[in-house]
Amino acid sequence: MSVLEICQLELKSPFTASSPELLPALQSVRTLLGTSSQFYISIASPSTLYILGLWASLELHQAFLSSPDKAKLLGGQNTMLQFTSMAHVPLAAMRDLPLAAPVLLMERFEVKEGVGMREGMQRVWSMVEGWRVDAPEGKSEYLVFTGWESEDAHNKFAAKQAQNKTFMQLGEYVAGLESVACRNLEREG
16 A cells, blocks of 8 residues: 655754755655655745655555665755654555645644544545554544645635534544645745
8 A cells, every 4th residue: 555655854954945955855865766755845834844755655665764775865864854753644646635736734633542533534524635554552643635725725714614513523533633834845936
């Protein structure tokens, strides 16, 4: 089963998203690994970078991460980037994500223990989504990807949804929510 890697990194000082060496370094690794990776920068926190890449399986990605090849391929990025976190969700193809949208919203729901969240979420959402396949022991996380014209467009939608009874019922399932609006680093101008 192919999986989407969602890797969160922090840019180290003095590097920024517009540093001339950053994008070529990311693109060269993408080419070598063949992951079709896309690079997103957080709108609210411009020092936070997300790499979304497709792997043939979770096991294949984990094997790469524990191999000597990792240091060879990623070592040059260590001066620019600090690893923060990683998650994986099932995904057939990168084209399934709303990558053409000016703003990609990534949401991660931490699910309360002992509730039928999977069944409830499947009825509520109809967008690119998936259960985290590498969640820490005893935790469940559900990730949702949506595309928007702007961050403001999503905020207006979210405000309207706050009045929606079905949407509000999610509270009985959700212990936490992380929402990040990002722009594609390769389309930054």
